[in-house]
Structures are given as structure tokens and as C-alpha cells.
Amino acid sequence: MKVNPEFFPLTQIATRFVDQLAQCRRLKLTVHEASEHHVLIELPYSSELIGYPDTGVIHGGVITTLMDTASGSAVVCSIYDHYHSLELSPTLDLRVDYMKPAEPNKPVYGFAECYKISSSVAFTRAIAYQDSIDDPIAHAVGSFMRISPEMIGDNFRQALLGKTGEQSPNVSPSTESQSKSETHTPGRSALLDVKEIVKQATELNDFSHLLAHVPYTNFIGMAVERFGDELVFRLPAKDDNIGNPTLPAIHGGVIAGFMEMSAIVQLMVFMNTSKVPKVVDFSIDYLRAGYHKDTFAECKITRQGRRVANVSIDCWQTSRKKLIATARAHFLID
Numbered sequence: 336m337k338v339n340p341e342f343f344p345l346t347q348i349a350t351r352f353v354d355q356l357a358q359c360r361r362l363k364l365t366v367h368e369a370s371e372h373h374v375l376i377e378l379p380y381s382s383e384l385i386g387y388p389d390t391g392v393i394h395g396g397v398i399t400t401l402m403d404t405a406s407g408s409a410v411v412c413s414i415y416d417h418y419h420s421l422e423l424s425p426t427l428d429l430r431v432d433y434m435k436p437a438e439p440n441k442p443v444y445g446f447a448e449c450y451k452i453s454s455s456v457a458f459t460r461a462i463a464y465q466d467s468i469d470d471p472i473a474h475a476v477g478s479f480m481r482i483s484p485e486m487i488g489d490n491f492r493q494a495l496l497g498k499t500g501e502q503s504p505n506v507s508p509s510t511e512s513q514s515k516s517e518t519h520t521p522g523r524s525a526l527l528d529v530k531e532i533v534k535q536a537t538e539l540n541d542f543s544h545l546l547a548h549v550p551y552t553n554f555i556g557m558a559v560e561r562f563g564d565e566l567v568f569r570l571p572a573k574d575d576n577i578g579n580p581t582l583p584a585i586h587g588g589v590i591a592g593f594m595e596m597s598a599i600v601q602l603m604v605f606m607n608t609s610k611v612p613k614v615v616d617f618s619i620d621y622l623r624a625g626y627h628k629d630t631f632a633e634c635k636i637t638r639q640g641r642r643v644a645n646v647s648i649d650c651w652q653t654s655r656k657k658l659i660a661t662a663r664a665h666f667l668i669d
Contacts, residue, residue: 357577358586371416391439394551396592403588405447406459413449424479430618568597598646601634612666619662
């Protein structure tokens with residue numbers, strides 16, 4: 336896709352911003368358009384991102400990462416246009432409503448706009464879609480904290496302005512050729528016997544076999560251990576998961592995906608589901624930076640209906656008393 340800089344003058348800044356984030360490079364996110372009003376980003380399909388192995392549908396956490404990145408990029412562009420300065424704005428909170436699963440073997444697009452900037456907070460809305468923006472996969476609203484431009488660091492600022500003299504590691508001459516090389520048909524697996532897989536994992540007290548069936552858990556490096564009636568989920572420190580290279584800190588979308596997957600496993604184990612639960616909505620509040628270190632999560636099933644379950648998730652690093660994020664979500668079960 337060719338971009339006319341006269342119509343989308345901030346595309347290069349948005350591209351450089353996204354390309355500085357390790358998780359975004361690994362996802363091969365490509366910025367197509369960026370202006371003071373909006374950002375459009377493409378996520379190519381990959382079998383590594385599958386969250387529902389029996390259908391080939393990518394994990395909801397990947398959609399969250401796409402919209403979080405698009406929203407953050409929109410904030411960067413809007414602030415740059417309004418104030419002629421560059422700021423890094425960490426996510427304060429993000430709510431995602433999932434309307435339908437993304438169709439396998441097709442790219443997903445994230446469209447985001449920063450519609451309001453106050454002295455301390457920027458507000459965004461975003462849509463994820465495939466064939467038409469009028470037929471969305473998911474919708475998100477978020478808020479981002481404004482931080483002093485001095486906090487961005489000279490190296491990162493120069494990289495965003497394109498003054499380092501180095502080509503971004505994610506720049507490719509042709510988006511079309513990139514999509515063709517990265518998009519392939521993995522084939523759908525046979526329908527999973529979720530109850531049998533969970534039963535074996537529980538009896539052996541080894542949940543690695545369960546997680547191995549979900550490629551996305553390997554993509555982010557997730558693990559889980561059981562202590563009595565409690566499951567503790569762990570996201571090991573991994574360079575590919577970094578979203579803020581100046582701290583460094585884990586990408587907010589990775590934290591959200593980790594927490595969402597933790598809730599899914601919690602439901603599979605304790606609700607004896609026959610299918611992988613499907614997320615309906617996910618809302619996360621970021622309380623402090625998730626630094627580049629091991630991260631943990633615990634879940635609580637707070638409400639259950641015949642077809643819908645509500646789960647709350649707490650996430651921390653050094654201490655349970657110092658949470659880095661809390662989330663709540665609804666899932667369809669059976």
C-alpha cells in the first residue's frame with residue numbers, strides 16, 4: 336500500500352514509533368496511514384498467534400495489542416501535531432469489546448484516533464476489522480497518561496524523528512510482499528478434547544501440555560503452576576515482549592493478552608468447560624509500569640451464569656501488594 340505524505344504527513348513518525356517496540360516488530364505490524372487525527376496499522380496473520388487451535392482464530396490478546404499500539408501511536412501523532420513535541424504516553428486503561436472472531440489467514444487492521452487531549456490525559460477509540468471498518472471485529476476505548484517530553488530520552492526522540500541514520504528493523508520495501516510471505520494456511524487442528532487435556536494436566540499437576548495447544552502462549556512465553564486450589568500464572572522476562580524500550584517495560588498489549596489467557600485457563604480448569612472459552616469483553620487498568628522482569632497473575636471467577644462467566648485478574652511483579660494491572664472480563668463458556 337502506497338501512502339501519499341501530503342494526505343498522511345505523520346506516517347513516518349508513527350512507523351518509527353511502532354518499529355521501536357520489540358513486540359510490534361515481532362508481530363510485524365505495519366503502519367499504513369497516520370495523521371493528526373488517526374492511525375491505521377496492519378497485523379498480518381500468523382499461526383504463532385492462534386488462540387483457538389481448533390479453528391485457527393488468533394488470540395484476543397493479539398487484537399488488544401494491535402488496538403493498544405494503534406491508540407498509542409495516535410496519541411503520539413496528535414500530540415506532535417498540536418504541541419510540536421514528542422511524548423511517550425503509557426496506557427492508563429483500555430476496554431475492548433469483541434464482536435466476532437477474526438477470520439483465519441487474513442490480516443487484521445487497527446484504526447485508532449485520539450479525539451481529546453487534556454493537560455494530563457489523552458483519550459482514544461479504536462476499531463479492529465478485516466474486510467470493512469463497518470464490520471468490526473472489536474472496538475476499544477482507552478486513556479493514556481501524558482508524560483513530560485524530557486522523559487522520552489534523546490535516543491528515542493532521535494529515532495522517531497529519523498535522525499539516527501539507521502534504518503528501522505521492520506521497514507520493508509513492499510507491504511504486499513510482506514503480507515504474502517508471512518500469511519500462510521496452518522490448517523485447522525482436530526477439535527480439541529478440552530476436558531481430557533485439562534484432566535491430564537490436573538492429574539499430573541503439569542499444565543505445560545495444556546498451554547502447548549495454544550500457540551499464543553508460546554509466543555509470549557507463558558507458564559502456569561498450581562498450588563492447591565490456586566493457579567499462579569507467570570510471564571517470564573522476554574526481550575520480544577518489550578513495548579517501552581526506554582525503561583524498559585513490557586508492552587501493555589502483552590500484559591493484557593497474558594491476563595486474558597490466564598482467565599481462559601482458569602475457566603478451563605475450574606469450570607470443566609468442553610471448549611476453549613471465548614472472550615466477550617476485556618477491561619484493564621494499568622496501575623504502574625510492568626518492567627522487564629517476571630510477571631505473575633491470579634484469577635478469580637466472580638460470577639457465573641449458564642453460558643457466561645465473569646473473571647477478575649490481578650497482575651504483579653515483585654509483590655502481590657503492588658499490582659501493576661487489574662482486569663475484568665466476560666467469557667462465553669460451552
